[in-house]
Amino acid sequence: MIRNSWRWRDEPLDRAELARLLPPPGDPELSSDRLSGLEEHLMTEIRNLTPDAAPDAAPDVPPSGVYGKAHAPRPARGSARRPVLVGVGAALVLAAVAGIAGLNGGAGGPAAAGGAVAPPVPAAPPSGAVPAPVVQVARGSVEGLTGAVDDIAGAAARAELPEPLPGQFLYVRSQVSWMVSWEGVDGKNKSYVDKIHPREVWMSPDGAEGWLMEPYKKGIGRDGVTLDDPGSVEPSLNAPSYHYLRTLPTDPDVLLKKIYDETNGQGNGPDQQAFSTIGDLLREQVLPPELAAGLYRAAARIPGVVLVDDSADAAGRHGVAIARTDEADGARTEWIFDRETYTYLGERTVQTRDVEGVKAGTVRGHTAVTDRAVVDAIKQRPAAPAPVPAPGAGGESAPAAAPSAGT
Template identity: 30%
Template sequence: MNDIETLRECWERPAPPAADVRAAARAALLARAAGPPRGRRRWAVRALALAAATVVIATGATVVQTVAGGERSLPPANAQVVLTRIAAAVQEKNFTPPRDDQWIYTEIRRQGHFFKGMQPGARFTPSTPLRTDVDDIWTRADGRRIGYMVNGKLTTSDPGVRTPENTYALLTALPTDPDALLARFREIHGGGKPIDDAYLFERFAVTLEQSIVPPAQEAAIYRALAKVPGVTVDESATDAEGRPALSVSRVADGWREVEILLDPATYAYRQRRETAVADHDEMSPRPGVEAYTGEDGTSTPQPPRLEWSIEKGAVWNIFTRTAVGVVDQVGQKPRPD
C-alpha cells in the first residue's frame, strides 16, 4: 500500500448526493452532451456523452431517453436543472401560515380577448387591443367562505366544491413528493378519466396564481413540473410589462403557449400568459364532436361554424396577480409592500 492509498483509507467517504442534486447534475451533464460540439471532433462529443452516462450510473440515477430523434434535446434538460433550483430556493423562503379564521386576498388583472358578448367570427391579431378586467377575491383559509365584488358590492357565499387551486386548507394537505403530487392532481382534475400533460401544467399554473402556497407544496409543484413532458424554461424572457422574467412554459391544444412568469431573482410568481404559437380557428362544435339543434321536436346535426380565430404571435390571455396577502376580515386588503 502506498501513501495515497493509506490516505484514502483514513479519509471518510463522502455521503451520497441528495436526489435533487443528482437530478440537476444528471440533467446538466446530458445537456452538455446533447449540445453543439463547438468545434470538437465527433469522437470527443461521444466521449462526453459516455462520461455523463458513467457519472449518472455511479450516482444510482436512471436516465430515460426518447429514441425518436436521438438523445434528449437541450431544453428539457435545462428545464429540469432550473426547476430543481427554483424548488430548492422556494422551499427555504420565510413563511407565516394564516390562521383558519383569516382570509387570503388576491387581486387578479386579466387582459384578453375571450369575453361574454364577443362577436362570432372575431379575428385576433398581434395588434388587436386586449380587454382588461380586475377581480378581487377573498377566501377563508379554512375554505368555508368566499368573498367577491358584484357591481361594486362585497358579497360572501358558501364556496361549494373547492380545489387546492384556490383553497389554502386543501393546499396544505397536498403531498410534497412530486410523483405523489402529480398523481393527486390527475385524480382531482381527471374525474376518473386521464388528463393530458398540458392541462396538468395549467392546473399547476393556476394553483401558483390564485392563493398563497406553503413552501413545501410550492417546491413540490416545481419538482413535479420538472417531470411533465414538454415543459421548457427561458431565463431571458420578459413579462407583459417588459421586465426581465423567468418563463416556465408548455404548449397546449397545439396552438397556444402557456407561460408561468416568475421574478428571475426571487422566483416570486408574477403572471400567466397565453400566446398563439400557430394560427388557430375555433370551431363549434369542435372536430370530432357532434352537436344537435332541436326544431319542431326533432334533432338535426349542427354544422360547424367559426366562433373566432387568432393569428400566430397574438396574446390570448394575460393573468397578472397584482396583489396577494393575508387579512383578518373579508373586504380588507393587505398593505402594499
C-alpha cells in the first residue's frame, strides 16, 4: 500500500537546542481511554463501518438478499490494484494518531508529568484539503430503473472499443476527490476532502505492467509510481486485468452469481459488496462492451439498487444515477450517466444520515472519467482529449493514439 508522507511542521526542529531548554518530557504514553478511542476511530476508517444510527431520511434500501444470505458486516477487501485511493484516509488517521501521541507526550500531557507544555494538536486540515461539500440528498426509487438500465446497457454494448494489442496499454484519466478525516484540537472529527485533481492510470492488457500519475498526492511524485504486478496476485474480480475481464460471463444472472460467490464474506453484507465490486470495475477500467452491458444489468438485480433522477460528478456534469445505500454506514454510492448518450460519467458517494461526525448530505467523494483509450506506451496520452470543465484539469497532449471509448 502506498502511504502519503505527512509532516506536522514545515520547518525542521533544532532538537538539540530544545533538549537544553526544556525539562525531560514525561512518559510518552497515551491514557488507556484516549488510546482506545483513537484505535476505535482508526479501525472505523479502515473498515468503513459505523455504529447503528437512526436515519435522518427514509432509506431507499430494502433489507433483503436474493443471491446471498444476509450476515453481519465484515471488513471490506478492496482491489489489490487500488491501494492509493483506499489507503489515503487510513494513512492520514495513522498520521494523526502518531502526531497526537508524540505531541501530547502521554497521559495528561507533559505538563501533567511536570514537563513543559507541548505544542497543541494542529486544528488545520491536511494541506490541500477543503471542507467537504454538502448537497440535498434526493430520494431514490425503483420506478424507471429497468428502463434506464436498458438504455445504459444498450449504449455500453454499442461502444466502439479498439481491442488492445500486445505492447499497448489501457489508459484512463479521471478527476477525483476523496474524504480525509481530521480530528481538530477540540477532539471532534471534521469532514474535509481533497481538492479535485487529475489521476491517470496506464495498464497493460495482461495486468503485468502499469503506471499511476497523481502528482497531487504526496508519496507519488510528479513522475508517478509503478503499478507493475510482482506476479504474486492472480487476476480476479478484486484485481482484474483486461484479459481476465474478457473471460467473465456477460449474462447478467450468471455474472451476478459469480460476483456473489467470489466476494462471499467480504464487505458490509453480500448485496453491498456485489454493488461495490461492480463499481470498482466501472471506475478505472476499460471494459469489453458486452461485459459492461452485463454488469449494468446485473447491478439492477441487486436488492436496494435505485434510480436517482439527478446527480453530479466531480466535473460538475449532471446526469441520472444508479445508486445503492450501504446499510452499515448510510453512505450512498451513485454511478452517474449522461442523460442523452447514457455514457458513464463518474461516481459520487453521499452520506444519507449523520454518523461519526459526518453530516447527512456530505459528499464523501466523487470522480469524473474524462478519457478512456488504448495507447502505445506508458505515459502516452490520447491526442486532443475532449475538454471537460473540471477543476485542476490539464496535462500536455502526447502523440496520437487509438481513439477513446466510454464504458
